[in-house]
Amino acid sequence: MSEKTAVLRLGDSHLPVVDRARIYCCGITPYDVTHLGHAATFVWVDVLTRVLGSIGVSSQLCRNVTDVDDVLFAAAERSGSAFDAFASVQQFRFDQDMSALAVREPQFAPRARRNVGQVIRLASALLRTGTAYLRDGTVYFRGAAVAERAGLDRDEAGKLAAEYGARLDNPAQDDPLDVAVWQRSRPGEPGWPSPWGTGRPGWHAECAAMSLSVLGLAVDVLSGGDDLRFPHHAYQVAMAEAVSGVRPFARTRFGVGVVRLNGAKMAKSTGNLVLVSDVLENYAPAALRLCLIDRPWSAGWDYSAGELEAATGRLERLFRAAGRRGGSAAAAQAASEAVSDALCAGLNVSAALDLAEEAGGAAARGLIATLGLGE
Ligand SMILES: [Zn+2]
Structure with a gap:
């Protein structure tokens, strides 16, 4: 068992x-x-x-x-x-x-x-x-x-x-x-x-x-x-x-962590907010998803359109890396394990992305699947 x-x-x-x-x-x-x-x-x-x-x-x-x-x-x-x-x-x-x-x-x-x-x-x-x-x-x-x-x-x-x-x-x-x-x-x-x-x-x-x-x-x-x-x-x-x-x-x-806009917490009660449906008129859902998670989960942050542009670039690089061969079987295995370790160590998505981008191949494809970016 x-x-x-x-x-x-x-x-x-x-x-x-x-x-x-x-x-x-x-x-x-x-x-x-x-x-x-x-x-x-x-x-x-x-x-x-x-x-x-x-x-x-x-x-x-x-x-x-x-x-x-x-x-x-x-x-x-x-x-x-x-x-x-x-x-x-x-x-x-x-x-x-x-x-x-x-x-x-x-x-x-x-x-x-x-x-x-x-x-x-x-x-x-x-x-x-x-x-x-x-x-x-x-x-x-x-x-x-x-x-x-x-x-x-x-x-x-x-x-x-x-x-x-x-x-x-x-x-x-x-x-x-x-x-x-x-x-x-x-x-x-x-x-x-x-x-x-x-x-x-x-x-x-x-x-x-x-x-x-x-x-x-x-x-x-x-x-x-x-x-x-x-x-x-x-x-x-x-x-x-x-x-x-x-x-x-x-x-x-x-x-x-809370998401801020113009330095203040996003909230309906103050009208200080950006809607998901509005963002999705101009950006891919996976880019918004990546924008939200390519950072420490517990830290508050300030939203700006620049954050979405950066996430779009990051997403493209990740998919390009996924299309590469990614080295020997042993190297691919080691890279996939390093990506998994980064995720288990405090859900460090940014570190996992860096590792996957560099290694490419199976490690990048596995991360795309785990983070739900290919759906
Ligand atoms: Zn509750």
């Missing part, structure tokens, strides 16, 4: 994986079109699963859809649609963009609105452990220790939470850093029946509940945009650990 054991290095973590890797990726809130910041996260996670596949490890990727959320409700109302119908249309557009970029579909794509029951069970379990409390139809999770574990002082934590819509002056909470696992729906908002009245899930609780119900009590990799580290991932992890008793919830994190 052959035993597949592989070690992938991600940041400071050496992650030995035997046969299967459970990866949770924080997915989109389907309320608008896809920009390059989203694309970078999902292309990188796709590359992670492909590199794992190249060393014999199969991924179980769960990428959720946050279709119960304030910004989605507001966008649906502006468009005069029901929130679920509106989300489905946006989701379809997102899937088209991902398909154009050769991002493979995840094995699991749970939607928040189909997992409300799981959030209710999570809230009940947190209440029983004493890590949550009930106030006027809302179940709050105690958050002071979450900020501490993230290495943030209370002011920093509060500032970051406020950026994601937390109300720090809510008198119903014992502590400003507590967050809603379950919250009472405001008039006109979608709501679901619960033991505490009509309400809806909180954002961090949705991901905690979906990851627990789809992938089990812990995951190998918790992934998403690096800007989700706090509060979102920190609270997701804390809630999951509080009910499961299994620590750490995530063996390692894969936080993809």
Whole structure:
């Protein structure tokens, strides 16, 4: 019997994986079109699963859809649609963009609105452990220790939470850093029946509940945009650990660096963004894919058209190298192994590309396949 054991290095973590890797990726809130910041996260996670596949490890990727959320409700109302119908249309557009970029579909794509029951069970379990409390139809999770574990002082934590819509002056909470696992729906908002009245899930609780119900009590990799580290991932992890008793919830994190435009984070909320569909009118999808991954995965970077021109040139050189003979069988084997080693050592795509360009032949063809650039 052959035993597949592989070690992938991600940041400071050496992650030995035997046969299967459970990866949770924080997915989109389907309320608008896809920009390059989203694309970078999902292309990188796709590359992670492909590199794992190249060393014999199969991924179980769960990428959720946050279709119960304030910004989605507001966008649906502006468009005069029901929130679920509106989300489905946006989701379809997102899937088209991902398909154009050769991002493979995840094995699991749970939607928040189909997992409300799981959030209710999570809230009940947190209440029983004493890590949550009930106030006027809302179940709050105690958050002071979450900020501490993230290495943030209370002011920093509060500032970051406020950026994601937390109300720090809510008198119903014992502590400003507590967050809603379950919250009472405001008039006109979608709501679901619960033991505490009509309400809806909180954002961090949705991901905690979906990851627990789809992938089990812990995951190998918790992934998403690096800007989700706090509060979102920190609270997701804390809630999951509080009910499961299994620590750490995530063996390692894969936080993809943010994409900036004109020095500021790309975001719909500020209108500071470049859309995938617009880029693909002028550039090959593989060039955009390569542009997003030919750099360190955890570092933020500034987008410019020059980056895409450079990626187009890099892609052409790689395909030309793939057409060369590539030396003796032993040399080709050594080159392919060096390329694979570079990918496993922290997903160093840029180093792998340099090696493949120089060696040419099978090493370059293998890298094109592993990075999904020939699809
Ligand atoms: Zn999430």
